[in-house]
Amino acid sequence: MPKQTAKEGAVGSPMHRVDARLKVTGAARYAAEHSVAGVKHGVLVTSTVARGRIKELDTAAAEKVPGVLAIITYRNSPKVPGYSDAKASNNPRVEGQEIKIFYDDQIHFYNQPVALAIAETLEQARYAASLVRVAYEQQPHQTDLAANLQQGTEPKKEKDYARGQAYAYRSAPVHIEQQYGTPIQVHNPLEMHAAIALWEGDKLTVYNKTQAPKLAQKDLMRMFQLPEENVLVHSPFVGGAFGGSSRIWPQETAAILGAKHVGHPVKLMLRREQEFNLVGYRPRSMQKMGLGATPDGALVGVTHEAFGNTSQYEQFAERIVHPTKSAYHTLNMNTVYKVVPLDVSTPCWTRGPGESSGSFALESAMDELAYALRMDPVALRLRNYAETDPENDKPWASKHLRECYERGAASFGWSKRNPTPRSTRQGDWLVGQGMSSGIYKSERQEATAKARLMADGTLLIQSATADTGPGTGTIMAQIAADASGVAPENIRFELGDSALPPAPIQAGSHTATSVGSVVHDVCVALREQLQDLARGQAGSAFSNTPPTDLVALNGELQLAQDSSKRVSYQDILKQQNLPMLEVTRQSKGGPELKEHSGKSFCANFVEVHVHALTGEVRVRRVVSVVDAGRVLNHTTARSQVLGAVVWGIGQALMEQAVIDHRYGNFINHDLAEYHVPVNADMPEIDVQFIDKPDPIISPTGAKGLGEIGLVGFAAAVANAVYHATGTRVRELPITPDKLV
């Protein structure tokens, strides 16, 4: 292989985003912004009861509104062929039967779509929607997790786990047992979910926001019983997703049915209040942690029990107890996880997913144990440092968590901390410092990419991944540049379209590893073909040159010892009379992935100020040190961790979707009442990376980065609040009422 010097490479450089110009000029087109000729506007009407049936439905007034083409309800909707087939209605990623839109008179949750008004203009559709009259026959509903724990069952996809003796913590010399809770958290991406659906005969095109063009296409093929070539999903820009664009949701189905009914393309954007439960949310959790240790801090038993809510029609399970299984060395461990069906819509993965809820309990409990042991929280974690993955005794693919602790503690000034709670005060503000640790899976899935070298020397790479904001197109161009020898500015990476070579969902922190690996592989293959062509060309200066003596740089092959001997990629194609050179590769990694445990790690250090009288909590300072393998782009990587910190502050202090159980509806369903962090909430944030390549997970050395910064973060805030005030808050969010 030609020599590539890592320090000169594009990977690792803080290159600006390839789509930056489109985003800062307003030229990037999101789901509702694609220009589709003849598009009509749809507005959803949703149910105002949580359980029951539609008793009366009056669409007459709405239908008379000028410009209205149709009011679609279960009475006149086109059929979704898959709905009559139980297997086709089972989304393989969640057990059960997915919600059927405009199918019958049954209501399964508050805000369920019951009608779609379609009109020439948005204003007409909105007005018509307001005139649809629906009366319900209400049935008793259950929306409170705490009141229904006895209904909990072990989910099919997450089995209970034990090693050694269960509940061993109870007999340990020092032990703690506490209950923790996390509320429903809503993704609330800034772009409200939208879809434009277009039928051309039996060919369906959907413009939407998805983290997974190929999965969205598969969902639609399954639902509408169409072959792959008849379904196109187009989603080049995604205005935030955070897990909330991981499947086909009611707005896509409604737009598709609407378009079928009226014979025109239909565009539909959810309202902000519909974002709260039509497109998933982080389920409520109720958890119990038991930790037992010897007086010197060695864990002898860990037990984690968790409950989460799901819907009545699907079983959503998450990895809430996974961090507990792998974070610390202990011989005795058991985890129990149950999901409770309620009369609500199905939850879905939400940034940092189950791991962030579970880590709040684990990392809070570790802090409580440290106080019970009169031990430093960092020292307790180091005392129980896992040298192999305790869950399965596999060696780590790579682990630099010890260095995360050391660097974080040094940068933060942890050694100066007086461990006594409520010991530091600045005027009216109580000052506290807390820390936590995070662990999140790092893996790789099968992905395919196509590389096409054009006659002008530019390189096009295609793969049906998404870019919800991490900068996928940018890092892929960087990886492609180093592997192919084409300069990054001459590379274009196409994503966000189901017609491109298959790629997995952008979720679970595996895009850089899965898609990054195949982009690397396809570009290496392309470069090798170019070398072979150059060396095989009659009269070539390289005919006797071994490949190891060739350097690929700036779109040329050069002799390593004499860079004046060179040939451009354009010339190689020209000499071979090739209009272009195209290579496709599929990649999923080798058996070494199964033999190792792949994880990313982080250590979070947080300082809070708590107002002694009002209980207001301000996060003042954050140091986040992340071991996510090799950093592919320091600018975008740092931004991702900044985002995780912002989410962590929201999760710890603000975010909570409140259900009024009398009616089963969210009562704070907008951005004024559901608080997310704003600019004024931002502390000083120091993001650091270990930046050591992982030798196992992917050829680029990257591990997962999107989630890890959030895992455990809320506990660091809660631990700092305890240190500041002496009050331990075990139910998020930490609002002032819990401190005064």
Next chain:
Amino acid sequence: MADENPGTPPENADHDGNRRDFLKKSSLLTAVALTPGPVLHAASAEWDEKVAAAFEKVPLKLEVNGVKHKLSVEPRTTLLDLLREQLHLTGTKKGCDYGQCGACTVHVDGERVNSCLRLAVMEDGKKITTIEGLANGDKLHPMQEAFVKHDGFQCGYCTPGQIMSAVACIREGHAGSEGEIKEYMSGNICRCGAYSNIVAAIQDVKNGGQKV
């Protein structure tokens, strides 16, 4: 839409909106008093809705990004929906429709406003600047350049609103310190969490002394 500016993409001609209920049920006597007689008559007699609708369009003159538009719009159309759906300026984003997120921020006669909270007819004769009108041809506005340089966004959806707000923040004299910038940029939510980079971008432009 009746837009007399030939540079604007063609739109459906029979833009037949309707506010019958408003006319029939409104208790706003002033509105009734100001409504042309034929419309009221049409409404009360339940004439063809489309006839009534034709009377309910309001003429509107707007200058958007330096282009003069003579429009005829329904009174219920928001400035945001006019920009996005009729003028096809989709750079201005819809994030909530309730004035809570700032994604739809534009400049009206130089002042930043949430365009989702303005009815288009309120802006007669005003000059609107959207994100599409900020750059000078191919040359980005200094704030756009600073957002690129400091990675002031991730998904990019709140970005146009953030940039419009950021420009106004400096022009208003509210970029004197980091704390002041944070306070005066808190009407623009960024769910990806690019806040500190946004502050860095604004400080860079402010300290660079370029004209905004």
